[in-house]
Amino acid sequence: MRFTPAHLRPALVSGFLAGGLLFAVLVAGFPGMAPKAQAAAGDVEVSDAWVRPSAAKTGAAYLTLTNHSGNADALTGATSPAAAKVQVHSMEMDGTIMRMRRLDELPLPVGTPVALAPGGLHIMLIGLTRPLKAGDTVELHLSFENAGSLDVRLPVQSLSPAAKAKSDMHDMHATPGADNHP
Helix, strand or coil: CCCCHHHHHHHHHHHHHHHHHHHHHHHHCCCCCCCCCCEEECCEEEEEEEECCECCCEEEEEEEEEECCCCCEEEEEEECCCEEEEEEEEEEEECCEEEEEEECCEEECECCCEEECCCCCEEEEEEECCCECCCCEEEEEEEECCCEEEEEEEEECCCCHHHHHHHHHHHHHCCCCCCCCC
């Protein structure tokens, strides 16, 4: 059989379309494939969001909130289908004892990131509906005094996003079979 441009045209077009579709899927991802690491409601930005794995009835979520509006705002509440109750907590030392305290609202000053991180402010997930395993995601509905509300999906992972990125970078620079540590 002799191949001419007319014979090749359907194969080229279908190959081009398939390649374009593959490219679009790789760039955009499948819906729900990758958890949101960053989102915004009104003028409040959520970044570095993650949840620690837990087999207990409680869990903890961490994130950074940045208020980009011209006015002070506050995180006034949160809910999640993964937990019966969701509360914002602070942690403080009382002598030699670390104490958690529930906050009714978390002030968000203008332009200053407020980090909720291990050992400090955090979101407590109480009455988990299932164990939280690495690789899962947790949906969280955040309510703000002025910015409205925001739904975010947090990845369940053992390390914070910054620590995980640092660990991944270290692994990329490691030489297999070599002693990579000083």
